[in-house]
Amino acid sequence: MKREAYRSLRNISREEPLGPGGSLCAGCGGLLALRLFHKALGENVIFVNAAGCFSLLALFPFTPLRSSWLYTAMACAPAGAQGIRDALDILRERGKLAPAADRKVVVVTGDGAAQDIGLQSTMAAIHRGLDFYYFCYDNEAYANTGFQTSASTPYGSRTATAPITPAFPLGVVQQRRDLFEIWRVQKPPYVATVSAADPLDLSEKVYRASKLSGPKLFIALSPCPPGWEAEPEKSVELARLAVETGIWPLKEAVYGQVSHTKVPRRFKPVEEYLASQGRFRHLFEPKRNDEAIARIQAAVEKYWKAVSDAVAPQEPLSNEAVG
Amino acid sequence: MARALLTGNSAAAWAARLAEVDYVPAFPITPQTEIVETLARWIHTGEIQARMVTMDSEHSMLAAAGAAAATGARVFTATSSQGLVYGFEMLYVLAGLRAPLVLVNVSRALSHPITLEPDHNDVLAARDTGFLQFHAESCQEVLDSILMAYRLAEHERVLLPAIVNLDGFYLSFTREAVEIPEPADVKSFLPGFEPAYPHLSGPAPLALGAAVLDPALYTFFKYQMHHATENALALYPEIAAEFAGRFGRRYGMIEEFMLDDADYVIVMTNSFASMGKAEVKRLRREGKKIGLARLRLIRPFPHREIQRVLRGRKGAAVIDQNISVGKGGILFSEIASALYGLPDRPPALLSFIGGLGGRRFRPEEFDGILARLEAPPESPEEIARPYLLFSDEECRDVGRYFSVASGEEKSHEA
Numbered sequence: 156m157k158r159e160a161y162r163s164l165r166n167i168s169r170e171e172p173l174g175p176g177g178s179l180c181a182g183c184g185g186l187l188a189l190r191l192f193h194k195a196l197g198e199n200v201i202f203v204n205a206a207g208c209f210s211l212l213a214l215f216p217f218t219p220l221r222s223s224w225l226y227t228a229m230a231c232a233p234a235g236a237q238g239i240r241d242a243l244d245i246l247r248e249r250g251k252l253a254p255a256a257d258r259k260v261v262v263v264t265g266d267g268a269a270q271d272i273g274l275q276s277t278m279a280a281i282h283r284g285l286d287f288y289y290f291c292y293d294n295e296a297y298a299n300t301g302f303q304t305s306a307s308t309p310y311g312s313r314t315a316t317a318p319i320t321p322a323f324p325l326g327v328v329q330q331r332r333d334l335f336e337i338w339r340v341q342k343p344p345y346v347a348t349v350s351a352a353d354p355l356d357l358s359e360k361v362y363r364a365s366k367l368s369g370p371k372l373f374i375a376l377s378p379c380p381p382g383w384e385a386e387p388e389k390s391v392e393l394a395r396l397a398v399e400t401g402i403w404p405l406k407e408a409v410y411g412q413v414s415h416t417k418v419p420r421r422f423k424p425v426e427e428y429l430a431s432q433g434r435f436r437h438l439f440e441p442k443r444n445d446e447a448i449a450r451i452q453a454a455v456e457k458y459w460k461a462v463s464d465a466v467a468p469q470e471p472l473s474n475e476a477v478g
Numbered sequence: 479m480a481r482a483l484l485t486g487n488s489a490a491a492w493a494a495r496l497a498e499v500d501y502v503p504a505f506p507i508t509p510q511t512e513i514v515e516t517l518a519r520w521i522h523t524g525e526i527q528a529r530m531v532t533m534d535s536e537h538s539m540l541a542a543a544g545a546a547a548a549t550g551a552r553v554f555t556a557t558s559s560q561g562l563v564y565g566f567e568m569l570y571v572l573a574g575l576r577a578p579l580v581l582v583n584v585s586r587a588l589s590h591p592i593t594l595e596p597d598h599n600d601v602l603a604a605r606d607t608g609f610l611q612f613h614a615e616s617c618q619e620v621l622d623s624i625l626m627a628y629r630l631a632e633h634e635r636v637l638l639p640a641i642v643n644l645d646g647f648y649l650s651f652t653r654e655a656v657e658i659p660e661p662a663d664v665k666s667f668l669p670g671f672e673p674a675y676p677h678l679s680g681p682a683p684l685a686l687g688a689a690v691l692d693p694a695l696y697t698f699f700k701y702q703m704h705h706a707t708e709n710a711l712a713l714y715p716e717i718a719a720e721f722a723g724r725f726g727r728r729y730g731m732i733e734e735f736m737l738d739d740a741d742y743v744i745v746m747t748n749s750f751a752s753m754g755k756a757e758v759k760r761l762r763r764e765g766k767k768i769g770l771a772r773l774r775l776i777r778p779f780p781h782r783e784i785q786r787v788l789r790g791r792k793g794a795a796v797i798d799q800n801i802s803v804g805k806g807g808i809l810f811s812e813i814a815s816a817l818y819g820l821p822d823r824p825p826a827l828l829s830f831i832g833g834l835g836g837r838r839f840r841p842e843e844f845d846g847i848l849a850r851l852e853a854p855p856e857s858p859e860e861i862a863r864p865y866l867l868f869s870d871e872e873c874r875d876v877g878r879y880f881s882v883a884s885g886e887e888k889s890h891e892a
């Protein structure tokens with residue numbers, strides 16, 4: 156991706172629309188990504204939230220946000236966004252809202268709401284062509300409730316509902332469901348994956364999306380110290396490793412057309428990423444599970460082979476994981 | 479003022495039109511569909527300026543409705559039965575947001591077994607949510623109640639959403655003569671919507687629906703809602719009087735039918751009260767001192783009005799067109815709680831269940847109810863129990879269905 160607006164870190168706004176002092180965990184990767192996302196979006200934002208970790212961003216009487224906020228319920232943040240967008244449009248038509256005072260409507264949910272209980276309302280909003288942003292902080296589980304398995308949870312990881320026992324040595328055996336592809340299927344103007352470890356790529360994507368009208372959807376891989384069992388200071392490093400190992404491809408789809416915005420020159424082995432998280436520890440201790448690690452590696456390689464063959468991957472990365 | 483033959487559903491649509499609603503999120507369910515279809519037609523012909531959006535479920539529909547109201551639009555929506563309970567979570571959310579919109583519910587009994595005709599387990603399930611509730615008997619009352627509901631809901635001392643209920647089929651699809659008020663008159667009763675409360679399109683950033691972790695805060699906000707319903711109760715007579723002055727139709731919280739010298743009172747709600755009134759008239763002709771009280775305002779619950787209307791009577795029978803399985807009639811319990819402690823409460827207060835799934839009342843059932851009120855049961859068991867109205871003939875019919883179902887008897891079609 157040739158970046159137009161964000162060539163160096165100096166291009167990133169020094170304004171902090173999402174200030175410090177919230178009640179989320181230290182080192183929350185999702186919050187880092189949201190902070191960058193909000194900087195790139197600018198002012199006049201209304202967030203519409205579904206139940207999840209980020210619901211604590213408005214904890215009466217405090218919020219670290221300088222923008223507006225509406226918490227709905229778990230299943231229906233995109234429907235809430237529809238109501239707000241429509242009401243803003245109506246008020247503009249009636250001359251009750253100056254164009255300069257118009258707002259950007261931004262859904263913010265975790266992967267549980269995005270993938271499971273809120274998927275229907277999201278697909279409907281995309282279908283209606285709602286002019287909104289969707290920011291999904293994908294911590295790959297139901298983190299707020301104590302890290303239970305979601306449809307985003309990767310193969311071979313441990314969650315609170317997939318504990319490691321002799322009978323179940325792998326943890327989660329399902330394949331991670333590819334939300335990017337699910338969203339892309341209706342060919343909305345913009346879908347992208349982003350990483351807090353790559354602020355320029357993230358910001359440029361927000362900039363590109365801002366020029367398009369309609370659904371603009373983002374998934375940020377969100378290292379989650381308590382759930383991933385990693386030290387808070389490791390979050391950026393984990394986010395970077397996910398990209399460098401090829402596990403988290405940075406890409407965008409403009410009206411359904413996919414392009415990868417950052418292809419690592421040389422991929423690091425997935426092991427580096429896996430071994431630094433407690434949720435994958437059972438793949439290495441007490442006995443190394445070579446087969447599972449090789450499977451994850453093979454799936455990544457297959458994905459990127461398809462990319463380098465210049466063919467849009469027919470099968471998303473995660474579905475390969477079980478093999 | 480125009481007079482037209484309107485169904486209950488089109489009367490509801492007319493009210494939304496006259497209220498100049500900005501926004502109508504919708505999802506289809508029988509028997510509500512005619513309301514949104516009518517509004518859709520008017521939007522498409524340009525007769526009204528509202529915007530409609532068809533959502534993916536009632537849950538989403540209510541989310542969009544609440545969010546739009548919280549952004550400063552006048553919102554109208556409608557549902558029924560399964561739709562209401564599918565969106566149930568959002569009823570609490572909308573009331574908690576203090577979003578003053580109007581939701582029409584076209585009552586239909588809840589599955590299982592799935593059916594189409596009305597009873598009130600759907601709408602009464604919403605009684606604890608914080609929605610105001612008006613229950614209508616006639617098509618005219620549907621139209622008028624919606625206009626009054628907006629006035630009350632949007633009042634800065636109330637700011638709660640409202641449900642206006644009408645019975646599916648019996649009212650939704652029944653045509654009656656309805657006075658359609660002049661738009662200019664409606665406008666002076668219900669001016670264009672200018673939200674006085676902070677909303678999301680206002681100049682300052684606003685966080686709505688923020689979490690609370692202190693139980694005292696949670697309690698505070700819930701009590702605020704309760705106090706708002708008390709304000710609604712205090713404001714209602716004013717608004718009803720203004721409505722009567724302008725349109726000539728007076729609506730109490732309770733409609734009092736032949737109550738002046740009545741010793742015995744039947745309490746009912748909604749369209750089936752028309753059947754009750756016909757029976758009361760007949761019994762009056764037979765010399766019985768009986769009347770009917772029809773509850774129009776269910777939330778806030780008009781305790782004082784209940785007391786005024788029922789105190790000093792010899793007996794009252796509450797006919798609930800709902801069943802709280804394992805308890806009995808929902809409104810019976812509420813009415814009993816309003817009367818308990820009054821020294822001159824009716825010595826006989828009995829509970830009857832009827833009208834479930836649209837079951838019609840039989841004239842002889844009213845004779846039976848009156849007979850029971852005149853000679854009330856004395857055993858503790860009999861006083862507290864709900865009487866489940868059902869006839870011998872229905873028993874025989876059900877028996878026949880079962881023998882057909884089990885193959886013992888051939889149906890007529892076979």
Ligand code: SF4
Pocket residue numbers: 179180181182183184185186208209294298299377378379380381382
């Ligand atoms: S549990 Fe994870 S995702 Fe949730 S706030 Fe904490 S770090 Fe962030």
